[in-house]
Amino acid sequence: xxxxxxxxRYLVKRTGEKVFLECVQDMDHENMxxxxxxxxxxxxxxxxxxxxxxxxKGDIPEGYSVSREKKERFSLILxxxxxxxxxxxxxxxxxRGGAINQPQHFGDGTRLSIL
Amino acid sequence: GQSLxxxxxxxxxEGAIVxxxxxxxxxxxxxxxxxxxxxxxxxxxxxxxxxxxLEETGRFSSFLSRxxxxxxxxxxxxxxxxxxxxxxxxFFSGGYNKLIFGAGTRxxxxx
Numbered sequence: 001x002x003x004x005x006x007x008x009r010y011l012v013k014r015t016g017e018k019v020f021l022e023c024v025q026d027m028d029h030e031n032m033x034x035x036x037x038x039x040x041x042x043x044x045x046x047x048x049x050x051x052x053x054x055x056x057k058g059d060i061p062e063g064y065s066v067s068r069e070k071k072e073r074f075s076l077i078l079x080x081x082x083x084x085x086x087x088x089x090x091x092x093x094x095x096r097g098g099a100i101n102q103p104q105h106f107g108d109g110t111r112l113s114i115l
Numbered sequence: 116g117q118s119l120x121x122x123x124x125x126x127x128x129e130g131a132i133v134x135x136x137x138x139x140x141x142x143x144x145x146x147x148x149x150x151x152x153x154x155x156x157x158x159x160x161x162x163x164x165x166x167x168x169l170e171e172t173g174r175f176s177s178f179l180s181r182x183x184x185x186x187x188x189x190x191x192x193x194x195x196x197x198x199x200x201x202x203x204x205x206f207f208s209g210g211y212n213k214l215i216f217g218a219g220t221r222x223x224x225x226x
Contacts, residue, residue, distance in 0.1 A: 004157075031212050040123070042202060042218040043158070050212075058213075090158070094212045101146050101206050103160035104214060 003027070004107035006091050012113045019078040021110050023091030030096035032074035033104065034058075034066060037088040049074055050096060081114045088112075117141040119217035121203055126223045127193050135188045135220045137203035145206040147179050147186045148214065153199045161188070161201075190222070198224045 007022035025032065031050050035043040035058075045058030047066040055066050063085060067075040074093075078085055088111050092104040119139045127133040137147065146165035150158040164170055164179035164186060176189040190197055200221050204214040 033213075035216075040218055043204075043216040045213065045215075048213060059215075092158075096212065101148070101163050101165060102212055103148070103163070104158075104212070106157040106159070108157050 004091055004093055004105050006089075006107040006110050008110050009108065010111050010113075012115060013078075013081050014115055015081060015083060017078075017081045017114075019081050019112070019114075021076040021078075021089055021091075021112070023074045023076070023093075023107055024072050025074075025091075025093040025105070026072065027093065027095070027105070028071065029093035029105075030071070031094045031102075031104075032068065033092040033094075034064075034074065034076045035090045035092065036060070037090055037109070043090060046076065083114050086112060086114045117205070117207070117215045119203055119205060119215065121201075121217045121220045123218065124221045124223070126225065128225050129193055129195060131193050132189065132191045133193060133222065135190075135201050135203075135222070137186045137188075137217055139184050139186075139203070139205050139217075141205050141207050141215065143207040144181065144184070147177070148204045148206065149175075149177055149188045150202045150204060150216075151199050152202065152219070158202065193224050195224050195226070198222060 033048040034046045049068040091107045094102045149161040152158040162177040179186040200219045203217045
């Protein structure tokens with residue numbers, strides 16, 4: 001079974017802090033994704049990566065950056081945390097080979113609170 | 116732009132059948148997926164439709180009509196454990212296995 005592990009289940013940080021959310025997958029997937037999930041808005045894509053050191057902006061990249069130094073690890077960085085970034089953050093991965101409709105496999109999420 | 120619409124809430128009783136609709140507006144539509152998410156859990160993949168018609172997987176079926184930009188998820192013989200949020204999500208030909216998700220439908224199954 002694919003395992004996507006997010007480093008923290010709950011995290012509380014202060015406004016202005018630099019925040020790192022870590023995600024590791026164990027299935028050698030090329031594609032990795034970061035979403036945020038807010039009530040009534042579903043999952044919105046922040047950034048994704050289709051290979052090591054490659055990254056593409058999603059729909060809401062402002063205030064975030066990412067790092068993919070190794071294939072299995074994809075980090076989301078909040079450069080200067082703000083209260084409107086309080087949310088549930090979900091990491092996902094999928095293989096790139098074959099059809100583009102490969103299912104995405106999600107981690108359990110990190111509930112981040114910015115005070 | 117890209118948008119998906121699905122009802123915010125649906126309620127049903129055990130043993131019943133429920134249909135969750137999804138309409139979409141996207142450029143370069145490739146296919147429609149459905150994901151299930153229990154409270155506090157990770158979204159999990161349920162089904163994919165790339166062609167028009169019905170795909171069946173056990174108690175769950177998913178339908179797509181590309182000409183109507185419409186799909187639905189059909190859940191039969193509802194069980195309490197089916198209480199969850201259900202998201203439709205669109206693949207489009209921008210590549211990289213990227214998905215656009217709907218806002219989700221919260222299904223409550225009652226005894």
